[in-house]
Amino acid sequence: MSQPINPLRKYIREGKLPHFFCPGCGCGQILNAFLQACDELGMDPSRMVIIGGVGCTARIPVYLKGDVLHGVHGRTLAWATGIKLHKPQTKVVIFAGDGDVASIGGNHLIHAARRNLDALVVVANNFNYAMTGGQVAPMTPSQVRTMTTPFGNPEPSFDICELVVTAGATYVAREVTGRPVQLERTLKKALTHEGFGLVEVLSQCPTNYGRYALRSGDPAVTLKWIMDRCITKAQADKLSEEEKAGKFVVGEFVDFKRPIFRGSSVYDLESCECCE
Amino acid sequence: MATSTTERAQRVLTGTHFMLGNYAVVEGALAAGCDFFAGYPITPANEISERMSQRLPTVGGKFLQGEDELCSIYALSGASLAGAKAMTATASAGYNYMQEGIGYAVAVEAPIVIVDVQRCRGENFASQADVMQMKWGPSGDHELIVLAPSSVQELFDFTIRAFNLAEEFRNPVIIMSETTIALMRERLVIPPAEEIEIVNRRYTSLPPDKYLPFKANEEYGVPDFAPLGEGYGAIYSLNPHSEEGSIDWDPDVFERLYKRITGKVTQHRNKICKTQAFKMDDADVALIAYGSEVRPCIDAMEMARADGIKVGVLKLDTVWPVPEEQIIQVANHVKLAITVEMNIGKYTREVERLCCAKCRTAVATKNRGLVHFPEEVYAVIKEVWR
Numbered sequence: 001m002s003q004p005i006n007p008l009r010k011y012i013r014e015g016k017l018p019h020f021f022c023p024g025c026g027c028g029q030i031l032n033a034f035l036q037a038c039d040e041l042g043m044d045p046s047r048m049v050i051i052g053g054v055g056c057t058a059r060i061p062v063y064l065k066g067d068v069l070h071g072v073h074g075r076t077l078a079w080a081t082g083i084k085l086h087k088p089q090t091k092v093v094i095f096a097g098d099g100d101v102a103s104i105g106g107n108h109l110i111h112a113a114r115r116n117l118d119a120l121v122v123v124a125n126n127f128n129y130a131m132t133g134g135q136v137a138p139m140t141p142s143q144v145r146t147m148t149t150p151f152g153n154p155e156p157s158f159d160i161c162e163l164v165v166t167a168g169a170t171y172v173a174r175e176v177t178g179r180p181v182q183l184e185r186t187l188k189k190a191l192t193h194e195g196f197g198l199v200e201v202l203s204q205c206p207t208n209y210g211r212y213a214l215r216s217g218d219p220a221v222t223l224k225w226i227m228d229r230c231i232t233k234a235q236a237d238k239l240s241e242e243e244k245a246g247k248f249v250v251g252e253f254v255d256f257k258r259p260i261f262r263g264s265s266v267y268d269l270e271s272c273e274c275c276e
Numbered sequence: 277m278a279t280s281t282t283e284r285a286q287r288v289l290t291g292t293h294f295m296l297g298n299y300a301v302v303e304g305a306l307a308a309g310c311d312f313f314a315g316y317p318i319t320p321a322n323e324i325s326e327r328m329s330q331r332l333p334t335v336g337g338k339f340l341q342g343e344d345e346l347c348s349i350y351a352l353s354g355a356s357l358a359g360a361k362a363m364t365a366t367a368s369a370g371y372n373y374m375q376e377g378i379g380y381a382v383a384v385e386a387p388i389v390i391v392d393v394q395r396c397r398g399e400n401f402a403s404q405a406d407v408m409q410m411k412w413g414p415s416g417d418h419e420l421i422v423l424a425p426s427s428v429q430e431l432f433d434f435t436i437r438a439f440n441l442a443e444e445f446r447n448p449v450i451i452m453s454e455t456t457i458a459l460m461r462e463r464l465v466i467p468p469a470e471e472i473e474i475v476n477r478r479y480t481s482l483p484p485d486k487y488l489p490f491k492a493n494e495e496y497g498v499p500d501f502a503p504l505g506e507g508y509g510a511i512y513s514l515n516p517h518s519e520e521g522s523i524d525w526d527p528d529v530f531e532r533l534y535k536r537i538t539g540k541v542t543q544h545r546n547k548i549c550k551t552q553a554f555k556m557d558d559a560d561v562a563l564i565a566y567g568s569e570v571r572p573c574i575d576a577m578e579m580a581r582a583d584g585i586k587v588g589v590l591k592l593d594t595v596w597p598v599p600e601e602q603i604i605q606v607a608n609h610v611k612l613a614i615t616v617e618m619n620i621g622k623y624t625r626e627v628e629r630l631c632c633a634k635c636r637t638a639v640a641t642k643n644r645g646l647v648h649f650p651e652e653v654y655a656v657i658k659e660v661w662r
Contacts, residue, residue, distance in 0.1 A: 013509075016522065049358075049504045062511055062523065067504045069357070070523075071514030072380050075350040078342070082354025082362070083504060085338040086312050090358065090505035111343040263338040264329070 008035040011045050016063050021056065024210075024219025026177040026203030030095070030124055031060050033180060037187035048091040049083055051076045053105065055097040055131045056205075057124040074105030077112040080119040085263045092119040093191075098139040099129045102158050106138070109160075113167035113196050115261035120190050120197040123160060126205035127213070134208030141246065144213045161253050164198050171197035173252040177204060178227045186252065195260055202226050202248055287335045288469040295464040297428045297457045298323035298365075301391055302331055303464075304435025305363050307472050310389075311337035312360035314348040316370060320400050320455045321393040324365035345370045349377030349390070356386040357512055359503035361439055365391035368406050369398065371413070378448050379414030384512040385490070385499060385537060387442035387477055389435070393453040401645030402456045404567055404618040410452055411596040417534045419541035421548055422450040422596035424566040428462035434593070440475035441548060445540055446498050452595060454618075456568040456647055477501045484508045491519040496539035542597055549599035552591040553606075555581070559588030561661055562606045562635075564627050565616040566592040568647050573616050575650030580657050587657060598626050607634035612661060616640040616653055636660075 021027045038045050046065040052058030054073035061068045069079050076094045083090055094101075101109050101123055112119065128146050129135040135148040139160065143152040161172050171193040175183040183201060190197040204210070204222035211217045214225055226248070233251040236244055288307045295303070301324050305313070313332055315325040329339045338355070342348040345366055352362040366374060371392040381388050392410060396403045410422045421441050425434040431453065438449040480487050480500035489510035492499045502508035511521035516533060518524040541548065554574055556562065561580070563573040570591045580587040590606050592599055607613055613631050615624040621641040628637045640656040642648050 013522075015520075046509060047505065047507050062513070065509050067506075067509060068511040068513070068521075069354070069384075070511060071383075072350070072376060075346060075377070075380075078347040078350030078377075079354035081340065081342070081347065082312065082314065082351030082356070082360075083358045085340055085351070086355040086360040086362075087358040087503070087505055107343050108347055111347070263333070264341045 008032065008039060011035050011038070011065055012063055013065055019063055020059060022207040024204065024206040024222070025056065026126065026201070026205070027057055027060055027124060029177040029180065030057075030122065030201050030203060031063065033184045034122065034187055036184050037191055041188055041191055043091070043191060048093055051079055051092065051094045053096055053100040055100050055129070056126075057095050057097040058100060060095040074100055074103070075108065076101065076105060077108035077117065077119070077121070081112065081117055084118055088118070088262065094119060094121045096121060096123055097130065098123060098125040098127065098160070099137040102138040102160050102163075109164065110167040113164040113169040113198070116168060116170055116195045116258055118195055118260045120193070120199070122187070123198060123200045124203040125160070125200050126203045126209055128205060128209045130205045130208045134212045146212055147208075160200055161198070164196070165254050168196070169198055170195035170254065170256055170258055172254045174200040174202070174248065174250045176202040176226055176230050176248070176250055178223055178230070179250065182250070189252070189255070193255070195257060202230065202250075288466060288472065290466050290468045293464045293466065294461055295428060296323060297431045297453070297460050297462070298393070299327050300428045300432040300464050301365065301435050301451065301453070302327040303466060304432040305389070305439065306331060306335060307466065307469070308436040308439035309361045309474055309476075310363050310439065312352070312355040312362040313337065313364065314340040314342050314351040314355075314362070315364050315366065316342050316345045316348050318367045318370045320395060320458050321365045321367045321370070321391065323458075324391060345373035346377060349374040350380070352388045353377065353381045353384065353386040356381070356388050357384065357504050361387070361443070363389040363391065363439075365393070367393045367395050368403070371406060371409065375413040375415075378420070379416055379418060380514050381448045382414065382418040382420070382537060383416070383514045385446040386448075387446050388448050389438045389442050389451065390448060391435075391451045391453055393455060393458045395455050396645050399645070400455055402454060402568065402618060402647050403645065404454065404569065405620075405622070405643070407452070407595060407617070407619065408622050410450055417538055419538045420448055420450055420596055421445070421541060422452050422594070424452045424592060424595045425457060426567055426570040426591065427457060428460060428464050431457060432464055432466065436472060440473065443475045443477040444498070445544070446477060446501065447541060452567060454568050480508075488519045489521045490517060490533070492536060492540075496536055496543040498540055545597050546601065548594055549597060549602065550593040551599050551602040552593060554589040554591065556588035556590060556606065556609075558586050559609070560586045560611045561588070561657060562610045562613045563587060563589045563616055563653065564592065564603065564606070564613055565589065566595050566623070569616050569618055572648040572650045572653050576653035576657060579650060579654045585657060585661055595623070598630070600630055603627060603630040604634070607631040610635050612636045612638065614638045614640055614656060614660065616648060618642050618647060
């Protein structure tokens with residue numbers, strides 16, 4: 001009897017397998033949900049430009065058959081800006097880790113959101129710099145021990161969703177690998193959104209965050225740690241600020257339309273469909 | 277609306293103008309087919325962005341003022357890989373920031389043009405102090421093509437050539453401008469559009485399933501291009517990559533890739549390197565200079581000749597790669613070669629290694645935020661030529 005083949009495998013570069021992600025890493029689940037969303041929408045990833053910077057999450061694009069940009073830290077949205085301005089019809093999807101997009105790429109992130117660049121950013125938040133060995137990241141929770149915060153992280157963490165909502169993003173949602181159905185549904189909405197979209201996916205990193213912060217390399221322990229802290233927006237509305245501390249609110253935060261950035265010039269404002 | 281605006285536009289302003297150097301760069305870029313510009317404000321390069329923001333959209337191009345230089349330089353690679361002829365302009369400090377993006381463009385063979393209007397550190401005085409950074413800024417092994425205009429006319433002409441070289445070799449090309457010429461107004465003659473030679477990158481004729489984005493036909497060749505978003509499935513990674521574009525750390529793959537992307541420039545040095553010779557035929561003394569420093573050298577040459585010293589000038593239109601053959605040829609025919617530059621004496625070392633054992637060498641440097649006066653150059657000639 002022949003082995004059944006995953007129908008999503010048609011989108012994967014065969015020669016690149018096996019992938020390099022650690023056992024239990026959430027990146028595979030994010031890739032799976034993304035491809036499932038594309039497949040159901042009838043959107044072919046091989047016609048997209050898929051971008052990764054540096055880090056574990058940034059390797060997701062290199063397994064996909066689309067055109068891929070990869071390998072410099074934090075500049076994903078700068079690439080996307082050039083591509084979208086020159087070739088607006090191109091679908092651009094960025095896969096970035098929390099360190100890549102919220103730290104070194106933070107300036108590009110807020111300005112892409114402000115401009116409403118027509119691109120989707122999928123942020124895998126695994127709460128640490130994973131590929132470099134488990135150092136503190138902008139979205140590492142306070143007090144957590146990492147390889148560079150041996151006495152506990154003294155800094156507060158970013159809420160990237162709040163950050164880009166404030167900056168002007170037009171689709172923002174947070175999901176978690178432990179809710180695959182909701183994650184896929186969210187990615188489907190984000191993929192069809194016109195304008196700047198950001199989906200933060202809380203993702204388990206058993207190898208570094210698990211071992212150093214949670215003292216266990218078991219993927220289930222890391223995933224449970226995340227899931228125990230996830231609450232829906234409806235649940236959050238019933239809690240006080242104190243009760244919400246340390247929780248991750250999952251769900252959709254904004255979904256609206258406004259003019260898309262076409263380039264900083266009079267001509268582009270004239271030709272912007274959204275402005276007519 | 278867009279169409280009428282485009283119809284009104286004129287890409288090539290054929291005619292005779294009295295124009296600012298920075299504006300001449302814009303007109304050269306438009307004449308060369310530039311359709312994407314990204315920049316970030318910095319003096320004394322701002323007039324390039326400002327004029328681009330007015331001119332480019334009217335001919336169907338896109339203008340971006342990025343949030344910083346990194347946005348600009350990476351937007352250039354993104355647009356270029358999508359098929360644009362892309363340019364940015366900055367000044368010394370901004371050029372520092374752009375180094376990582378230039379390194380990326382080299383690695384993925386994205387044709388881009390960068391104008392660096394050199395200035396003193398943090399101040400807007402004349403300088404050629406970036407001549408080494410111009411070439412050696414990015415990390416890793418790379419080759420850059422750097423052109424050094426000396427006048428407003430050359431700012432126009434060399435900008436066109438910069439685009440053509442970038443397209444032909446799929447490599448970043450730097451226009452090494454200077455405060456002095458960028459903010460100078462001079463006569464500029466723009467020829468009719470049909471007289472301007474335009475080079476476009478070679479697009480692949482292969483179907484996507486046969487296309488390899490980093491496969492060249494020759495050992496030091498340039499790969500055919502396929503634009504992003506057309507289903508060719510290229511991976512453009514900074515990391516060492518195979519002909520397919522996949523990240524590959526095989527030492528043989530690594531060596532072959534870097535031999536080719538540096539070799540495509542160095543092995544075509546004779547085509548890329550251009551110089552101009554002034555009264556070199558009978559010269560005993562050669563003044564070797566680039567950029568604005570060529571101007572006082574020509575005056576000093578005339579002063580020396582009036583006094584009976586046979587001086588000539590070798591003007592380096594291409595600074596990187598070093599025009600080795602042209603400098604060696606001069607060294608073989610003169611008794612003394614003097615490098616004249618507006619820094620502490622950086623390019624001098626390139627000239628000296630080529631002149632070694634062929635002729636005497638000397639240097640006239642100036643690091644005071646001012647171009648040499650002809651008398652200063654002549655004073656060095658008189659001092660050294662005895």
